[in-house]
Amino acid sequence: QVQLVESGGGLVQAGGSLRLSCAASGRTFSSYVMAWFRQAPGKEREFVSAIRWADSTTYYADSVKGRFLISGDNAKNTVFLQMNSLKPEDTATFYCAARRWSYSNRVSNYNTWGQGTQVTVSS
Secondary structure (H helix, E strand, C coil): CCCEEECCCCEEEECEEEEEEEECCCCCCCCCCEEEEEEEECCCEEEEEEEEECCCCCEEECCCCCEEEEEHHHCCEEEEECCCCCCCHHHHEEEEEEECCCCCHHHHHHCCEEEEEEEEEEE
């Protein structure tokens, strides 16, 4: 059984940085795509970024491109999301998700989710 555990959320001022971690366990993830989504109160869950383990190809939503950086540590089965130049509109619960083989930015295409970590950016 695949498990994902996020950490690293918190409260930060606008312009600040945070690094989220997603530790994966339960199987070998070399064929997986690992992604970050976020959900703000009253809004739908939306794609943020993803990385394909096999070749480290990365993907970003336009809203975070140039500010966020996704990376992975294969040896530790951990994915990181470095978030810089944070804005109040980045406030949300951030979720780690996993799916096999191919990239997708659709919530419905991911069948494994973490519990989420809260990120709050004050103005």
